[in-house]
Amino acid sequence: MTGNAQCTSNFVFESGSKVYLGQAAHCAATGAVDQINGCTSPSLPIGTKVRITGASKEGVLVYSSWLTMQAIRETDANACAHNDLALVELDPADVAKVNPSLPIWGGPTGLNTAGLRKNDEVVTYGSAQLGGEATDPNAKRGTSLGDSAGGWNHTIRTTTPGLPGDSGSAVLDAAGRAVGVLSTLNISPDFGSNGVGDLAHELNYLHAHSALRDVHLVTGTQSFRPLR
Known part of the structure; x- marks a missing residue:
């Protein structure tokens, strides 16, 4: 829960000893529901507390592709429309509770x-x-x-x-x-x-335009479930 918005986290990311959950940047949006251009739509700021199911403490919004694009005055229409990644840093007290595997499917590989x-x-x-x-x-x-x-x-x-x-x-x-x-x-x-x-485009953007240059995707501990 970011403000009043309930969303689903996606992947687990790491940078040194810090652990992050990924979510959509638009989950922190403060504008109208039809304001989906990340280069112009208002958002809650970095440092916003995020309530996480199963966590003992709130996480903290530490990266938003929307806020980053607005800060650097991004003009690429494709990025403005589709760069929709945010990172929520977990409190150290909750890191041990995290598993990067997707339920049911396993992975990512x-x-x-x-x-x-x-x-x-x-x-x-x-x-x-x-x-x-x-x-x-x-x-x-x-x-x-x-x-x-x-x-x-x-x-x-x-x-x-x-x-x-x-x-x-x-x-x-x-x-x-x-x-x-x-x-x-x-x-x-x-x-x-x-x-x-x-995600590959979104991570490249994060690495190029934020201080979180060594953030990387954590692969799952559970094997991916074959689809056939």
Whole structure:
């Protein structure tokens, strides 16, 4: 919970002894629901406290792609529309409770840097609980409808679409690699599909434009569950 917004965390990241949970930058938005341009939309500041399910203490917002783009006056329209990553630093008291594996699916096995082709299989894990794998309604399978915006965006369709509470969810490819962060619910032209910000692009941006240059994705301790 960031302010009054409930979202799903995606991946675990590390930098030295510090541990972070990833979430969508728009989870800290303070504007209207249709304000989704990260270069112009208002957001809660760095240092905002974030309530985390299962944690004994609040986390702290330490990076927001939206705030970073606004600070450097980013003009790349693709980045402004799809760079949607934030990091929440965990209190040291809660680090031992963290496991980087996705529930049900396992992984991530690494970072997808090649993007998705149309009809590539993907899996996600959200928190809206409206339908998915029989063993867990938050676990969903889906397929890619194709990439766009110079690789910044993946459009996917899953068992049931990711809804607002699923914002920030982790998306893995068929090899268990981290693809991106669930960011938008599409109305047109692909009604019921979701837009996913590309994690490789988002991490490259973070490394280039913030002090968190050595932040890296933590791979899962549980093996990825094969899709076939």
